[in-house]
Amino acid sequence: MPFPGETKAGECETPVDVMEGTDVIPQYYDDVPLEDDYLIQVPELTMLEDAMHGEAEPEVVAEYKLRRAGRRIDADVLIVGGGISGMQAALDIADKGYRVVLLDKTSTIGGNMVKLDKTFPTNDCSICTSAPKMVEVSRHPNIRLMTYTEIQSLEGETGNFTAHVFRKSKYVDPEKCTGCDDCVPVCPVEVVSGFEEGLSRRKAIYIEFPQAVPIVYTIDYENCVGCGSCERVCEPGAISFLEKSEDIEVHVGSVIVATGYELFEPLEMRKEYGYGKYPNVITAMQFERLLSSFGPTEGKVKRPSDGQRPKSVAWIQCVGSRSKQLGFPYCSRVCCMYATKEAAIAKEADPDIDVSIFYMDLRAYGKDFQQYYDKAKDAGVEYIRARPSSVFENDDGSISIRYMDTHTREVKDRTVDLLVLSTAIIPSKENARLAGVLGIGVDESGFFETGSIMEDPIQSSRPGVFLAGCDQGPKDIPDSVAMASGAAAKAMAAIVDREKAEPAPLPVERQVTGETPRVGVFVCHCGKNIHGFLDTEAVAAYARDLPYVDFATDVMFACSEDTIKSIRDKVREEGLNRVIVAACSPVTHGGLFQDTLVEAGLNKYLFEFANIRQHCSWVHSGNRSTATAKARDLVRMAVHKSALLEPLTQEEVSVTPAVLIVGGGLAGMRTALALAEMHVRSYVVEKEPELGGILRRLHTLFPLDLEADQVIGPLADRVWNNEYIEVLTSSTLDEVDGFIGNFEARISTPLGERTIPFGTAVIASGFDEIDLTGRYGYGSSDRVMTQTELEERLKAGDLPPVRSVVMINCAGAMEPERPWCCRVGCGVSIKNARLLKERNPGADVHILYRDIRMFGKDEEEYFTDVIENKRVKIVRYGLDRAPEVSVDGDGNVMVRVHDEIYGDDLEIPADLVVLTAQTEGSVSVDRLMEMFKIPSGPGRFLIEAHAKIRPLDFATDGVYFCGSAHYPKNLADTIAQAEGAASRAAIPIMKGRLVLEGITASVDKETCVGCGLCVAACPYVAIDLQDGKAVVNNALCKGCGLCSATCRSGAIQQRGFNDNQILSMIKGALHEVV
Amino acid sequence: MPDASAKEAQVRDIARRWLASGEVRYVIGYAAGRGNVARAAFVRRAGDADRLIWNPTCVNNLTLFLREEMLRKLAKGEKPDPRPIGIVVKPCDSKTVVELVKEHIVDPARVRVIGLTCEGVCDPKKLVGTEVGPHAVTADTIADKCTVCRLHNPLMADEVVGDEVPETVEDDYSDVAEIEAMSPEERWAYWERQLSRCVRCYGCREVCPLCYCAECVFDREKPYRWNERTVQLPENLWYHAVRAMHLAGRCIDCGECERVCPMDIPIRKLNRYLEKKAKERYGVEAGRSAEDAPTFGSCDVDDPEEFIW
Amino acid sequence: MANTIRKDRIAQLVSRLTDYDVYGPVEEDGVFLYRRVTGPPPPGFTNSRVPPKSIFFPQTETMMEFEKDGTGHRFVGAREPERAARKILLLGGRPCDVRAATFLDRLFTWDYIDPYYVDKRERATVISFTCTGPMPNEQCFCPSMDGSPSGTEGADMLWTDLGDSYYVEALTPKGEAILSAGGDAFGKAGKKDAGAAKEVKAAADERITRRFDREGVAAALECLFDDPYWDTVSEPCLGCGICTLLCPTCHCFDINDVVRKGEGRRERTWDTCQAAYYSLHASGHNPRPGKKHRQRNRLYHKFLYIDRNLGIVGCVGCGRCIANCPVNIDIIEVAEGTKTCAEARREGAGADAKGAA
Amino acid sequence: MAENDSWEPKIIGFLCNWCSYTGADLAGTSRLQYPHNIRVIKVMCSGRVNPQFILKAFQEGADGVLVSGCHPGDCHYIKGNYHARRKLTLLHDLMDYMGIDPGRFQVSWVSASEGHKFAEVVTRFTEQVKALGPQTKFTGGEA
């Protein structure tokens, strides 16, 4: 029931935009202001009555009323799902200056990625790479984060959608909760933890994991008994049974759906694999939790049955996937690699452990995957090619696996202490409902349907609604992230003409240079969290006597609104020019206090944090006096440093509004078109006379059997005719100068030399087949050709009928010199085998292969179809016995191969041998590397800034890439990447100005001798030698300080962390004031 | 030694030729010194070329003066003179030139190198008390650095003087191994004694061709004094440890620092230890090629890290 | 009425000097240095690398102690460093170094009486040893600087090596005090001993080959201040400061406040005019910016300014700076060179004058 | 030494902002307990740690110095920890060679999720430094 005078959703005449209208500090945006009781549900009412014994009621209610605002939110894009995909899409849009509403149905963002321990193939720590993204999302002024929220309906159309979302109450006031965890021990209710995959239990009040964002505890009302224990111990009074769930109306122009995946519950295969029956059979995700250092076993692998360290572990692959019977005919795409990763990590942690993987085809198709797999084999991971038929439990809890040896055809048993099932990535069970709500389609497996997998992999079946990440099909993290950026680009089309979010105006900064330091110190009690374990008052009193300290006090909660205000006041009243807060941690609260300084008119770099909670009171809670002494030291160190702090300026540079795209293949063209949709101008530089890249040479394309010309022709026309795109064919780049925002290129075109200024660049230089001359009979007979050559012949229609065709896959691949997998070869060979078979029904077609790597959705199905229905013969060969091709004097071609599975030596006379050749990045990459200061790795494939979370960026700012220049790719992945790269490249341009890092390096010209050591050390190529002196480009410097640590004479210093500041902290740490 | 004097004549000829043609501004070479060590000569006129000498007293590394010229600030009103500087180097010294080129201090276009082949020179300290004169290089007189020198033919020379000498010994770092073999207490006792003696004249730094910082950290006053002027063990230890780190992977073992040290401190033993370690661990060698990456400006994914937890 | 002492009795003598801290030369890693000793100097001792001035004027010396916080923000209090009360005995000074001490005596009591130096000097008794064995060597030129290898200036005793024993001459009451403290450690010297000692001294004089005629150097310096001569002279100089730090008469120091572990000391440390920072002003201006200015200063100071101010010459002819200079700069050559150069300039000027006329 | 019983080592810890500092935070959030001796100095990257800082800390009287950064490959700045590893390994070598207790200097890789590892590293390192006793070699004096 609405309060009198209150309007209901939809009736609101003058919508109040809380993002602009209220006094809420942006980083605390998680939950929109509270609403009246019109949606209160019964359990809440009961709890409410229980909890409120009348006393505080009027004030509490009054307080909530004050903070109440409209229940309509106007934004630009709605993103459903806050996994890595949703977060990436949100950041990409928000960074362009548009407003995003991001919702997640759980109480935190992060999705499945945060559950993983490490990530293949770089073994990056998963939480370490996602946590900064999560924080970035929560602090972004243009992102409104709503956790514990689900979408109820979506009406309208592109440019004008209205969504109703339902935000469940957490019963904890996000602005008061300090994340201290005091409530958890007192909660009497324990439930199984979903986050921990059932491996441990949590309380009814909980956070999912320590790094959850927002760090706000949640009462799960289904399990809460309403005892009020937590409320009694919560010092800041954050528990509020009064807080209500609410329905919010969200108005946006586009929608991105990034709801991710679920995992196949192997209960269905209980009979075969014993999951749910035997305690020591677990899923791979459970194994990830066992490996995770913040998991239930703190990273030590233990068997569920008895907590013992397993001495042997086996993985069974494709549990649920590649199975028509279960309804998941596709390949889950990541399982081979995650099993490899899990086994290798287990082996690394305990060299005595036996690890084995039962697999069908090892799909190491991605960049560095094959090398990762090779390394795991070297490290002692055993790969057994077999599909186990059943498993059973022994008395000691160990598990025996029964399987047929593919070579000997014998039935064997292997007994292991722990069995891990690599379960399929499956669509969420609620996808059907969700699809209904969103008005989009699902495919036969239950994933969301795309416009066209080969032409528009990001578009859902409803205009204006786009897909990102695993909800469209299984993917690894970088592919999810790339697709998310792509979705961000697509979502821009409908909103690009809207006005951007205006950043709040800031007070004028007070000039403090030259003033004597006047330091203010605020020592936080954090309720009992600090004060309970050390004497905060004594610390504050001590601080008062330290040099340069003009003001010091202890406060109950430093982050509470009243303290923030008092900090602002003190800065003004006392003329403070440095502020120190001694409290929890700069990681969670540093930004808040820096913002406070800015609001008080001080440069944000004049703030210093003394970490006396996470680093002191909590870890020394057993000894009050040492904890107090340490806190004093920490404050003293902070004072020493702060006296030397200097205001830093974050320079701004303007950005030339154009993108240079190198390469006019599929990737380059799709990038240009995606940019054009965002109204961003681009130049496509193509060295060949025509656009289209390798596709121009191809005949048809798997898995949809489209004609390449049908794909590329219309695309090229659209590119040529687009007003935002200028195409320069037969043109080459001669020189590139400048840096992000302000590059300039000299380009030779058929019409003479052109100089083109641009703000960012996308490298889409593609790939080529390697030269196989002299190998596999290539070059010695015109009956031996590569797949591309075959395609050309097919396209030209001049291939004579054939009777026996042999395709040799992995020609030149997976060898020591070129260890990678060419990723598209399997698909190409299967497609062409089928084509030849169709044209020559009587012919024998053999594919000699090493692994069939038809990964992901659609491809596996395509493969099964060809093998089952087209009678193409496949022969598996081993690396040690590569097929041999011989040509006799009469030009007859014979292929000899050892069949690894059946053990036979085959001799196949062939009238056509097709080599699926290894691929390599374009030769032009060598020059591009120099010009753009970008790196490339083995095979001249470009190296991304971060293999997992920055898959389209270079470490060098302002330069991005996509397509097969990075690694061979199929069309869908190329397009997703191209659109993603467009999004990345558009960010600086749509921002218009770049605010540069304040913590950068600076060179003292007098002391620098120009030895160039810093130039060599800088990972961002931010330093140049000019006239024998180092010169730092602030636009490129990221403030890591490597240069400072490397320069012998200290001529180059890292601002904010200069030698003097660090040395004063060293002294401060070691010397008491006497 | 007839060979030496023949080489000496050749050096003079080349210098004379270069000076006469005006292709070099001046030639840095050796001249007879007092006692048993040659002196640096700065020959500006073809007519003075005969001041140059070459004999086993030419132990010093003249590249120091080359980098000094390269880093010299032009005097007020002085016009930059584009002509290169000529310099006489031994093979070991030529490594310095390489290292200085690598470190962008010497522009290869601004130097012309007369490189001598060499099988060793004398250690002046081993000659103290003997008659002054051209000494023979014998097992008793040879400079320590020459006994482990692996380079007998100059790198990067414009003109080579002397016939190619076959490269001999592999350096086994036995001097370093001697110390490594000691117990930690003995090692400390050894270095404590040696470093307590240092008077911090900074001769070792001043003579080092690779200590060319415009302001050395040990002279730094502002905004912070890294090391006190105090000449006592803590400061001396700090000086030597830091300097060793600054030379790590750069020192080309010309031995100048040890030669000039008035307190006979075995500085090479410090530098050579890190040289050995840098080679063992990272495969880096100073002065090998100007194209090599600097030891501390580069890194490798597979660098060893056995002591790290 | 001189005495003798058998070399094997010296340890006994030292043990009897219970209220003295005894310093003498010892060999450490091939270098002679002054350290606390209990016995006679080792055979074959040459000039120490660091002169014994370090006993009265240590390289680093605490002048005052104070309490401050770690960054020096707050001054809490100061106190005098504890001073030793014990007597000092220098057992084995070289005549040149000991003579140099008289130079420092003048210097440290000239316009201001330096309490740190004077205190130690007053507590000290100095025994000089006539140069024998490897000394004098090819670097020595003390006679040219008015000294002698058996010189007694500044010494309280002079001992001359006679093989198994020393010929002992007490020169001052302080020296006498040693004699009486030593008691029967000393023996009476006979005529033969006196004769032998005389021979040893004469032989030492003989061995000095290096000669330096400093006549005219001061005058030459007077007219060479801005001469390009200094460019040539200093061209190879490194500015390391070995020459000055090791010189027995050099006496410049630098005062610094050093705070470590919360305890502060005001220290003075030897400085060298050869270092660029020596004359660097806080403003950044350096009146002696180049090597040539600094080399020039060394010569002017030793042969002109000190002479002008105190009537003494700043060199005693120990030869350390010559022996230890890394680049072979030889103070005699440079000083002699000034004369030739001044001569040439005068002639040149004469010629010019003639030409003009 | 009787007073050694009450002696507590002073340890300086340089932690990189992105991994180890956050890992130390996690140790706190997880309420793990470790010895109090460490005083943390935050740096943006372990690669910022100049070997001179470590030697200086010893000279100023630290008994132990710990540097901790992201695991190899995880560096926020791509390869800062690789650079750190080179410099600090050679410094560790040098300390060993000079007989100056290399055990007083430790490097570790602690990720943001390794609160436990951080606590373990600090505990182990503190014990190691305690066993070595007060550091006097760099300070030239008594403890």
Ligand SMILES: Cc1cc2nc3c(=O)[nH]c(=O)nc-3n(C[C@H](O)[C@H](O)[C@H](O)COP(=O)(O)OP(=O)(O)OC[C@H]3O[C@@H](n4cnc5c(N)ncnc54)[C@H](O)[C@@H]3O)c2cc1C
């Ligand atoms: C065992 C295992 C190991 C793996 N290891 C690796 C690896 O090493 N390297 C690698 O690259 N990849 C790995 N992966 C794959 C990786 O997990 C995925 O690529 C990645 O997590 C996909 O992210 P996403 O954002 O698309 O989906 P998710 O992570 O599933 O995120 C979806 C988000 O949407 C939210 N959501 C769902 N439904 C709704 C709704 N209706 N309303 C609101 N919010 C909703 C969810 O709560 C969640 O936060 C692994 C996968 C598994 C199963």
Ligand SMILES: Cc1cc2nc3c(=O)[nH]c(=O)nc-3n(C[C@H](O)[C@H](O)[C@H](O)COP(=O)(O)OP(=O)(O)OC[C@H]3O[C@@H](n4cnc5c(N)ncnc54)[C@H](O)[C@@H]3O)c2cc1C
């Ligand atoms: C034989 C074969 C068959 C395939 N079949 C299929 C299939 O059936 N289905 C499927 O999904 N995928 C298939 N693929 C993969 C598909 O071709 C790629 O996904 C796609 O072509 C990649 O496009 P791209 O733009 O990244 O690279 P490219 O097509 O290689 O384009 C790169 C362009 O950049 C230009 N260029 C390079 N350097 C410069 C420079 N310095 N300056 C200017 N221009 C430059 C080149 O000339 C070229 O035009 C196949 C690949 C091969 C090799």
Ligand code: SF4
């Ligand atoms: S490392 Fe130092 S001295 Fe060398 S170029 Fe860089 S800033 Fe200049």
Ligand code: SF4
């Ligand atoms: S701080 Fe880092 S990014 Fe910046 S110039 Fe130095 S090394 Fe490069």
Ligand code: SF4
């Ligand atoms: S040359 Fe010798 S005495 Fe002088 S600073 Fe170097 S090591 Fe010390």
Ligand code: SF4
């Ligand atoms: S450190 Fe010594 S040996 Fe090495 S280059 Fe310098 S002077 Fe030569």
Ligand code: SF4
């Ligand atoms: S010691 Fe180090 S800082 Fe000093 S000059 Fe040598 S390299 Fe430069």
Ligand code: SF4
């Ligand atoms: S100037 Fe040279 S020779 Fe003269 S006293 Fe000093 S060190 Fe000895």
